[in-house]
Amino acid sequence: MVFAQVSGDVEKTITGGTLKVATAISVRNLRKVYPGQPPVVALADASIDIKDNEFFTLLGPSGCGKTTLLRMIAGFEHPTAGSLTMHGENLLELPPYKRPVNTVFQSYALFPHLTVAQNISFGLEMLGKPKAEIRQTVDEMMALVKMTEMADRQTGQISGGQQQRVALARALAPKPRVLLLDEPLSALDFKLRKDMQLELKRLQMETGITFVFVTHDQEEALTMSDRIAVMNAGEIRQIGNPRQIYDQPAERFVADFIGDTNFLPAELIETAGQTATIRLSSGKQIAARAAESGSQKGKVTLAVRPEHASIGPEAEGLLAGTLGEVVYFGTDTHYHVALEDGTGFVVRQQNRPDATAQFSSGDRVGVHFAPGIGQVLKD
Amino acid sequence: MSKAFNVSRQNGFTTIAITCFVLLYLPIILLVVYSFNSGTSVAIWEGFSWRWYQSAWQNDQVQEATVRSLIIALWASAISTTCAVLAALATTRTRKFKGQAAVFAMINQPLMVPEIVTAVALLIFFAMIKVATGYTGLAYLIVAHSAFCIPFAYLPIRARLQGMDLSLEQAAADLYATPFKVFRRITLPQLWPGILAGAMLAFVISLDDVVITEFVKSAGQDTLPTYMLGQLRRVVTPEVNAISTVLFGISVTFVIAFTVLGKIKN
Ligand SMILES: Nc1ncnc2c1ncn2[C@@H]1O[C@H](COP(=O)(O)OP(=O)(O)OP(=O)(O)O)[C@@H](O)[C@H]1O
Ligand SMILES: [Mg+2]
Numbered sequence: 001m002v003f004a005q006v007s008g009d010v011e012k013t014i015t016g017g018t019l020k021v022a023t024a025i026s027v028r029n030l031r032k033v034y035p036g037q038p039p040v041v042a043l044a045d046a047s048i049d050i051k052d053n054e055f056f057t058l059l060g061p062s063g064c065g066k067t068t069l070l071r072m073i074a075g076f077e078h079p080t081a082g083s084l085t086m087h088g089e090n091l092l093e094l095p096p097y098k099r100p101v102n103t104v105f106q107s108y109a110l111f112p113h114l115t116v117a118q119n120i121s122f123g124l125e126m127l128g129k130p131k132a133e134i135r136q137t138v139d140e141m142m143a144l145v146k147m148t149e150m151a152d153r154q155t156g157q158i159s160g161g162q163q164q165r166v167a168l169a170r171a172l173a174p175k176p177r178v179l180l181l182d183e184p185l186s187a188l189d190f191k192l193r194k195d196m197q198l199e200l201k202r203l204q205m206e207t208g209i210t211f212v213f214v215t216h217d218q219e220e221a222l223t224m225s226d227r228i229a230v231m232n233a234g235e236i237r238q239i240g241n242p243r244q245i246y247d248q249p250a251e252r253f254v255a256d257f258i259g260d261t262n263f264l265p266a267e268l269i270e271t272a273g274q275t276a277t278i279r280l281s282s283g284k285q286i287a288a289r290a291a292e293s294g295s296q297k298g299k300v301t302l303a304v305r306p307e308h309a310s311i312g313p314e315a316e317g318l319l320a321g322t323l324g325e326v327v328y329f330g331t332d333t334h335y336h337v338a339l340e341d342g343t344g345f346v347v348r349q350q351n352r353p354d355a356t357a358q359f360s361s362g363d364r365v366g367v368h369f370a371p372g373i374g375q376v377l378k379d
Numbered sequence: 380m381s382k383a384f385n386v387s388r389q390n391g392f393t394t395i396a397i398t399c400f401v402l403l404y405l406p407i408i409l410l411v412v413y414s415f416n417s418g419t420s421v422a423i424w425e426g427f428s429w430r431w432y433q434s435a436w437q438n439d440q441v442q443e444a445t446v447r448s449l450i451i452a453l454w455a456s457a458i459s460t461t462c463a464v465l466a467a468l469a470t471t472r473t474r475k476f477k478g479q480a481a482v483f484a485m486i487n488q489p490l491m492v493p494e495i496v497t498a499v500a501l502l503i504f505f506a507m508i509k510v511a512t513g514y515t516g517l518a519y520l521i522v523a524h525s526a527f528c529i530p531f532a533y534l535p536i537r538a539r540l541q542g543m544d545l546s547l548e549q550a551a552a553d554l555y556a557t558p559f560k561v562f563r564r565i566t567l568p569q570l571w572p573g574i575l576a577g578a579m580l581a582f583v584i585s586l587d588d589v590v591i592t593e594f595v596k597s598a599g600q601d602t603l604p605t606y607m608l609g610q611l612r613r614v615v616t617p618e619v620n621a622i623s624t625v626l627f628g629i630s631v632t633f634v635i636a637f638t639v640l641g642k643i644k645n
Binding site (some may be wrong): 074076095096098101102107108111112113124125127171174 | 512544550554560561
């Protein structure tokens, strides 16, 4: 599913009418300030609409308020201001045990006095499910996370990655409508992590459970999510699908945090819709993408992904410079160019067996990218 | 560069340490040794015998006092531990409120107010009740002991609650457990070493009490310690040593068990 929506517009459920996608969780101007000297603004007026059956990711650097937002949805933290509804129902009035959401905790929080199987069955028991059903679901869940042989182990006797899988199974077992996952894969090794990513994605599509997934790994966010909210310092900076986030970063922070980006000083000459004409430091003009809102004329920053640029003879480039380091990566090569205006620029070019090494360190080179490739950023 | 400060390398450390240990333990060792004296003196050794243990065992007053002590200690330990669990939950599992420090001080009041003050206060208070109701049973002692045992039960339980990972209780609530179920299924199973430790400490403290018991007890309500005190006023025989040695043995056992329980993780 691809959602074109970039901002957090509300999509109202019209009773009786034909409906697009219903909103599972609606976060409105949610604010959390921890008291202290000085007070910590962990979340500043965040607004998000998470849709039914969506894989929604909160992405941002450490301390940006991801866990805080998740804890408010789960009910462990009460917001300073704002509203929080789930399928139209006010969540803030409900204690945690009445909220139809389950959490995979960043610290796992497995019950140390219970076995793996008992941990997984806990939620089902609390819901008063019949014994036979509990046993069957627990077996399914243990098979799902490949923990069947360790059913009777104490949780202190399994590895960190295994604990994480038990935490996942425990939260999934009651089949909540929304699952909150706080960096659930961070303790796994690379191989298992990749497996679990696929597994989680498959699970989410099969069960139809809405996933709210927290990570600070941008690659994980891009590969798994339907939509991503990029956060920084308690604020939501951009919401969009992975392609939008990567190709059309709304601002410098997003462009910098997701993937590698070159930032070029430039001057905005005119905008027409989402296309802008800009002048580079070399004096050459080129078309670039701009945010809808119509950027102001004058100095701007242009973001260009390294893989969207190419390197060639000096005369053919948009920008000229001196080639510095050339780093060979197997699948591609990174060319570090020192541009004439002093900024550094990295070009990433795919390696082909037929290509011969044309440039070497110290050569004068030109950097080129196609019109419409660069993104004009508001600073 | 001088070496890091190490108290055991200071002049006189060994001497002071040995003096302290001798002062602490020599009397106890002598007490234990003389409980096996075959003579009637607590100071002149005449040979080994079990006679004072037999004599204490067969002494009706000792038997009665022992049973009374145990009854009081068991009740006091049970009541004070229950109160202590509730108090510890209230002071660690609720939001911080104004006057929390005052509540904490009030719970620990028996540790801070001189025992003699508590004793006199209880004496007067109970005297009023006795006049009003005419009841003169053991309940007064049980209530008094429960009161001053609360802080001893409270401290280990509170320490354990504070050391427990709050996210476990949150995880249980997240999995649809009501607050009561969270307590029953998650908090209590992890708290029991703390509860047992608190109960044992309260038991030993109650068993050992002299001052408050002496003031509060009615005629014929001697506990083991007050009986021994009474004996000392008349004639001192190694029977007192024998009883003390047994009490000492019980206390040591409990303290060891207490330490072991404190070490149980998870
Ligand atoms: N109980 C608290 N009291 C005071 N400040 C807090 C508390 N919990 C979190 N914070 C602060 O709020 C901010 C957001 O914390 P939060 O745990 O939401 O970050 P996060 O995005 O989950 O980070 P990470 O990726 O490291 O887990 C941080 O600056 C943190 O120090
Ligand atoms: Mg976090």
